[in-house]
Amino acid sequence: MKKFVKLSAAAMLSMALGATAVAAENIKIAFIDPLSGPFASTGINGLHQYQFAAEAMVNEKGGVLDGQNFEIVPFDNKISPKESLIQLQVAIDQGIRYIAQGNSSGVANALTDAIDKHNRRNPDSRVLFLNYAAVDPALTNDKCNFWHFRFDANADIKMDALTDVIAADQDIKKVYIIGQDYSFGKAVAAAAVKFLGEKRSDIEIVGNELHPIGKVKDFTPYSRKIVASGADAIITGNWGADMLGLGKSVIENGFDGPIFTYYAAGSGMTAAFGDSAKGRVRLISQGEINPIGSEEARQIYNAFKAKYPDGNIDQSRIFNVIGMLAKAIEQAGTADDVVAVAKQLEGMEYDSMWGGKLFMRPQDHQLIQNMHVGVHTDENIEFDYDNSGFGILTESTVEMASMDSATTCKMRRPE
Amino acid sequence: MELILVNIIDGLVTGLLLFMLSAGLTLIFSMMGVLNFAHASFYMLGAYFAYEISTYLGFWMGLLVAPLLVGVVGAGVERYGLRRVHQYGHVPELIFTFGLALLIEELVKFIWGNDQVPYQIPEILEGAAFTISSYNIPAYKVFMIFLSLIIFGGLLYVLTKTRVGMIIQAALSYPRTVEALGHNVPLVFMGVFGVGTALAGVAGVIAGPVLSTFPGMAFVLGSIVFVTIVIGGLGSLGGALCAALIIGWLTTFAKAYNVRMEDILTGIGFEKPEPLWDSAWSDLWTLTSPQIADILPYLLMVLILVFRPYGLFGKRDV
Incomplete structure (x- = not known):
C-alpha cells in the first residue's frame, strides 16, 4: 500500500512536470503603476481589472496562437518617473515585451522616451508601450513614437x-x-x-x-x-x-x-x-x-463582481487593451515580434463589448472611440x-x- | 473683507487639528524623550476605528470609543514595546517607532483595503452653521473648533492644577525622586503615552470625515506634525498650539490669495527679464503663493532652527 502511494505520487508529479513543459510559455505584460502610497488604490484597482480581463477574455478562451496565456506581472513604480524607468529595465531584463502603464502622464512621458531609445538600440528585445490612461496630448503629438499606443482618449x-x-x-x-x-x-x-x-x-x-x-x-x-x-x-x-x-x-x-x-x-x-x-x-x-454596452459586458461585469466584491470596473478600456492586443497577436501570428504586432494594432478596427467601434488611428496611435x-x-x-x-x-x-x-x-x- | 474672516476661521480649524496631533507628540517627547514617528499612524487608527464603530453604533459612539481604543493600543505599545527598547538608547527607539508606522499602515491596508472608506459626518452636523456674506461655514467645522478648545483647556487644567498633573511634571524633571516617594514612574510614562496617542486618535476621528479616510492619511500629515513641534519648541504645549495656528493660517492664506512672485519682485525693485521663458529665473518669476503654500511651514522651520534653535517656546535645544 505504502509503495503504491509513493508510486502514484511520483507518477502524478511527473505528469504535472510534463504538463508544464508542454504548455506554451505565457505572454507576459508588465503592469507598471503605483501599488503603494497615496495613489495605490487607483493602481491596484487597475491591476485587478487587467488580471481579470486577461483571464476572462484570453486565458479561459484557450489563449492566443497555440494556447499561450496572458500573464500580468505587476511592478510598483510609486508614481515616480525615476522608479518607473528602473522597473521598465527590470521588466525588459525578464524578457517581457509588453508594458502597460496609465497613471500619470509624467511617468508615461518618461517611459515612452526610454522605450523609444531602448528599441532603437536593442532590436532583439523591443517592447511595446500600451498606455491605457495617461492622456497628455503630447504623447500622440510631438512626442509620439511607433511603440506607443494610447487606448484612452487624450485630454x-x-x-x-x-x-x-x-x-x-x-x-x-x-x-x-x-x-x-x-x-x-x-x-x-x-x-x-x-x-x-x-x-x-x-x-x-x-x-x-x-x-x-x-x-x-x-x-x-x-x-x-x-x-x-x-x-x-x-x-x-x-x-x-x-x-x-x-x-x-x-x-x-x-x-x-x-x-x-x-x-x-x-x-x-x-x-x-x-x-x-x-x-x-x-x-x-x-x-x-x-446602461451597459452589451450582454457580454454584463456577464463580464457580474463575473468581475463575483471575484472582487469590493472592486469596480471603472476603467473598461483595460478590457479593450487586452482584446485588441490578443487580436493583434493572433493576426500577426507571433507574440515575440512586436513590430509585427504593432503593425496589426495600427489602423485596427475593433468592436468593444462596452459599446461602439474602436479605431486605432495609424498616424499617431491614438484610439478613436465614442x-x-x-x-x-x-x-x-x-x-x-x-x-x-x-x-x-x-x-x-x-x-x-x-x-x-x-x-x-x-x-x-x-x- | 468677509473672505479674510472666512479664511481666519478655516485656518483656525486646520491649526487646531494640527494642534491636537502635535500636543500628544510633544507631551510624549517632553516626558520620555521619545520622538514617536508612529504618531500620525495613531491618528489614522483613530479615523479607521471610528469609521468601523460608526457603521454599527453611529458617529457619536465612534467619537467616544475610538480614542479610548487608540489610547489602549498606544499604552500597550509603550508597555510591551518601547519600554523594552528604551534600555538600548534613543536610536533603537526611533527605529522601533519608524517600523511601527510602516506596520500600522500595512495592517490598515490589510484590514480595510487600499480605497477610501466612506466615513461620513453625522447628519446633525451636515450643512452650514452660519454664512458670512455668501460663504458657508459648515457646522462640522464649528464643532471641530469647540472640541479642540475643550480638549486644550482640559489638558492644561490636568497638567497644571491637578495632583496627577503635578506628579507628571515632577516625573518629568526628577524621575528618581518621584519614584523614591512611592510613585510608579513607569506607570506614569505608560499613561502619558496612552493619553498622547489617544489625542492623536481624537484628531483622526474628527478629521477622517473631512480630510477623507485612506491608508495614506498618516503619511500626508506625518512630517508636518514634526515641523509643528520643532517650531513650537520640543516639549512645550503652548508652543505647539502657537505653531499649529501659525501653520494653519500661513498655509490657508497662501492658498486663498494668488500672490504672485512677479509682483513681489517688481515691488522690491527687480526688473522683469524679457523674454521671460528664456531667462534662467523664469521658474522663480512665475511662482504663485498657492504653489508654494505647503512648503512654507518647512521654510519657517529652517528659519526657526537657524535663529532660535529651541523653538518659539522651547527650553531645550532640538
Missing part, C-alpha cells in the same frame, strides 16, 4: 466632448478651472481655455490654477476662492485623492453648480461623494456602464461603484470623438 478629445455639454448649458456663464500641477493638469487647462473660447466666447474663465499633486491635505482655501469667484461650473482633471478632496470640499463649502471631471468615480470616491454630489458631478469617459458624459446618481444604475448604490449614468454621447482632429505626430517606422 483634448475629452475636453472637446466635455465642453460640448458645457456650451449647451446656457446657465453657465463663469467657469473655474483647477488641476494638478504637472503636464496633464496643464494640458487639461489649456484644452479647456481653447475649446471654451471656440464654442462659447461669452463664458468667462474666472479662475485657472494648479495645485501640487498629491500633497494638498485640505482643499478648503481653494473652495473659498472658487465660491468667491462666482463660478457657475468647475472643470478639473484631478484624480485619486486629489479629486475626492476637491469635490467634497467645494460641495461642503457651499458651491452649488456642476463639477465637470475626468476621473471622479470608483476607488472609494463614488461612495464618499454619496448623496452630496448627486446630479452635480459629471464625468467624461469611454465605455458604457449604465465618448460619453455621465452623471453621478443613484437612479437607473445597474452597476454601481463601491457598492454604494451610486454610479455613473450616461447622459450624452459623442460618436467617434475627434476622428479628424489634427496631430503633429511625425512617426518614424522601423523598416
Whole structure:
C-alpha cells in the first residue's frame, strides 16, 4: 500500500512536470503603476481589472496562437518617473515585451522616451508601450513614437466632448478651472481655455490654477476662492485623492453648480461623494456602464463582481487593451515580434463589448472611440461603484470623438 | 473683507487639528524623550476605528470609543514595546517607532483595503452653521473648533492644577525622586503615552470625515506634525498650539490669495527679464503663493532652527 502511494505520487508529479513543459510559455505584460502610497488604490484597482480581463477574455478562451496565456506581472513604480524607468529595465531584463502603464502622464512621458531609445538600440528585445490612461496630448503629438499606443482618449478629445455639454448649458456663464500641477493638469487647462473660447466666447474663465499633486491635505482655501469667484461650473482633471478632496470640499463649502471631471468615480470616491454630489458631478469617459454596452459586458461585469466584491470596473478600456492586443497577436501570428504586432494594432478596427467601434488611428496611435458624459446618481444604475448604490449614468454621447482632429505626430517606422 | 474672516476661521480649524496631533507628540517627547514617528499612524487608527464603530453604533459612539481604543493600543505599545527598547538608547527607539508606522499602515491596508472608506459626518452636523456674506461655514467645522478648545483647556487644567498633573511634571524633571516617594514612574510614562496617542486618535476621528479616510492619511500629515513641534519648541504645549495656528493660517492664506512672485519682485525693485521663458529665473518669476503654500511651514522651520534653535517656546535645544 505504502509503495503504491509513493508510486502514484511520483507518477502524478511527473505528469504535472510534463504538463508544464508542454504548455506554451505565457505572454507576459508588465503592469507598471503605483501599488503603494497615496495613489495605490487607483493602481491596484487597475491591476485587478487587467488580471481579470486577461483571464476572462484570453486565458479561459484557450489563449492566443497555440494556447499561450496572458500573464500580468505587476511592478510598483510609486508614481515616480525615476522608479518607473528602473522597473521598465527590470521588466525588459525578464524578457517581457509588453508594458502597460496609465497613471500619470509624467511617468508615461518618461517611459515612452526610454522605450523609444531602448528599441532603437536593442532590436532583439523591443517592447511595446500600451498606455491605457495617461492622456497628455503630447504623447500622440510631438512626442509620439511607433511603440506607443494610447487606448484612452487624450485630454483634448475629452475636453472637446466635455465642453460640448458645457456650451449647451446656457446657465453657465463663469467657469473655474483647477488641476494638478504637472503636464496633464496643464494640458487639461489649456484644452479647456481653447475649446471654451471656440464654442462659447461669452463664458468667462474666472479662475485657472494648479495645485501640487498629491500633497494638498485640505482643499478648503481653494473652495473659498472658487465660491468667491462666482463660478457657475468647475472643470478639473484631478484624480485619486486629489479629486475626492476637491469635490467634497467645494460641495461642503457651499458651491452649488456642476463639477465637470475626468476621473471622479470608483476607488472609494463614488461612495464618499454619496448623496452630496448627486446630479452635480459629471464625468467624461469611454465605455458604457449604465446602461451597459452589451450582454457580454454584463456577464463580464457580474463575473468581475463575483471575484472582487469590493472592486469596480471603472476603467473598461483595460478590457479593450487586452482584446485588441490578443487580436493583434493572433493576426500577426507571433507574440515575440512586436513590430509585427504593432503593425496589426495600427489602423485596427475593433468592436468593444462596452459599446461602439474602436479605431486605432495609424498616424499617431491614438484610439478613436465614442465618448460619453455621465452623471453621478443613484437612479437607473445597474452597476454601481463601491457598492454604494451610486454610479455613473450616461447622459450624452459623442460618436467617434475627434476622428479628424489634427496631430503633429511625425512617426518614424522601423523598416 | 468677509473672505479674510472666512479664511481666519478655516485656518483656525486646520491649526487646531494640527494642534491636537502635535500636543500628544510633544507631551510624549517632553516626558520620555521619545520622538514617536508612529504618531500620525495613531491618528489614522483613530479615523479607521471610528469609521468601523460608526457603521454599527453611529458617529457619536465612534467619537467616544475610538480614542479610548487608540489610547489602549498606544499604552500597550509603550508597555510591551518601547519600554523594552528604551534600555538600548534613543536610536533603537526611533527605529522601533519608524517600523511601527510602516506596520500600522500595512495592517490598515490589510484590514480595510487600499480605497477610501466612506466615513461620513453625522447628519446633525451636515450643512452650514452660519454664512458670512455668501460663504458657508459648515457646522462640522464649528464643532471641530469647540472640541479642540475643550480638549486644550482640559489638558492644561490636568497638567497644571491637578495632583496627577503635578506628579507628571515632577516625573518629568526628577524621575528618581518621584519614584523614591512611592510613585510608579513607569506607570506614569505608560499613561502619558496612552493619553498622547489617544489625542492623536481624537484628531483622526474628527478629521477622517473631512480630510477623507485612506491608508495614506498618516503619511500626508506625518512630517508636518514634526515641523509643528520643532517650531513650537520640543516639549512645550503652548508652543505647539502657537505653531499649529501659525501653520494653519500661513498655509490657508497662501492658498486663498494668488500672490504672485512677479509682483513681489517688481515691488522690491527687480526688473522683469524679457523674454521671460528664456531667462534662467523664469521658474522663480512665475511662482504663485498657492504653489508654494505647503512648503512654507518647512521654510519657517529652517528659519526657526537657524535663529532660535529651541523653538518659539522651547527650553531645550532640538
